[in-house]
Amino acid sequence: MNSQRLTRSLPPHSADGLPVYVAASPATPFLDFARNDKRVGRIVAAVSDRRRYRSPSGPADKAVATVRSHVGSRVNSIRGILLRKRRLSDTSLIVSWCTDSMGVIQTVARGARRPKSPFAGRLDLFFEAELSIAISRKSNLHTLREVAVTNPFAGIRTNYLRTETASYFVELIEICTETEHHEPEIFNLLQRAFGYLAVNDPSARVISHFETELARIAGVHNAKSNPAMTLANLFGKLPRSRARVLKQVSASGKTTSLK
Numbered sequence: 001m002n003s004q005r006l007t008r009s010l011p012p013h014s015a016d017g018l019p020v021y022v023a024a025s026p027a028t029p030f031l032d033f034a035r036n037d038k039r040v041g042r043i044v045a046a047v048s049d050r051r052r053y054r055s056p057s058g059p060a061d062k063a064v065a066t067v068r069s070h071v072g073s074r075v076n077s078i079r080g081i082l083l084r085k086r087r088l089s090d091t092s093l094i095v096s097w098c099t100d101s102m103g104v105i106q107t108v109a110r111g112a113r114r115p116k117s118p119f120a121g122r123l124d125l126f127f128e129a130e131l132s133i134a135i136s137r138k139s140n141l142h143t144l145r146e147v148a149v150t151n152p153f154a155g156i157r158t159n160y161l162r163t164e165t166a167s168y169f170v171e172l173i174e175i176c177t178e179t180e181h182h183e184p185e186i187f188n189l190l191q192r193a194f195g196y197l198a199v200n201d202p203s204a205r206v207i208s209h210f211e212t213e214l215a216r217i218a219g220v221h222n223a224k225s226n227p228a229m230t231l232a233n234l235f236g237k238l239p240r241s242r243a244r245v246l247k248q249v250s251a252s253g254k255t256t257s258l259k
Contacts, residue, residue, distance in 0.1 A: 074135045082127045083170045103181040107144040122147040155198035165202040171239035185217045
């Protein structure tokens with residue numbers, strides 16, 4: 001196929017009304033033709049009603065998938081704080097971010113588990129980074145292209161209680177935030193909380209302040225009610241780790257506040 005180009009055969013349409021392409025020469029890839037051809041829209045339509053498009057590469061759905069893969073994805077540059085990561089395959093990860101312009105999003109970091117991956121050392125919990133993301137048009141799982149760490153909040157990982165509190169904040173945001181709901185105040189709140197935890201131990205007042213701010217952003221804050229219970233009533237639950245974190249914080253005897 002690399003040594004051939006494709007032209008329209010005669011007659012120009014098959015029995016089902018779709019154009020028929022046959023091989024000729026010399027080299028012009030099929031997609032170079034199809035990408036600039038208005039009839040690509042007809043190929044896409046053919047897939048929806050399961051008709052077949054007669055291309056040298058096979059049936060309609062295969063041809064459409066190939067066309068889509070060459071159209072290109074929109075790439076966004078955004079800031080994000082890494083919330084969670086989990087294994088996708090032997091070489092790749094799914095990484096969750098709280099971002100400044102797209103809300104909480106899911107990305108796939110292909111090859112991130114390889115020793116020589118460009119993502120090596122850049123995808124750790126609570127890292128803040130500049131991200132380059134290829135936006136998927138088919139799902140909520142986008143492709144992570146580049147990561148530049150701007151703040152690792154390293155102090156959080158030096159203390160078990162700080163790590164536990166940061167993890168609780170992450171769980172609470174995941175419960176209270178819809179995927180890809182743009183709410184920059186949540187990103188700013190988490191950024192400020194992590195900045196505090198990077199240099200200070202947590203306290204009950206710090207946790208209460210975070211919950212109060214989150215309730216305010218959600219539009220359910222009431223000075224007469226407990227913000228945590230208000231969030232629980234609105235979203236149906238609170239993280240199970242809350243009771244454990246509060247118990248550990250109370251035992252530490254800290255009374256500082258988040259500024």
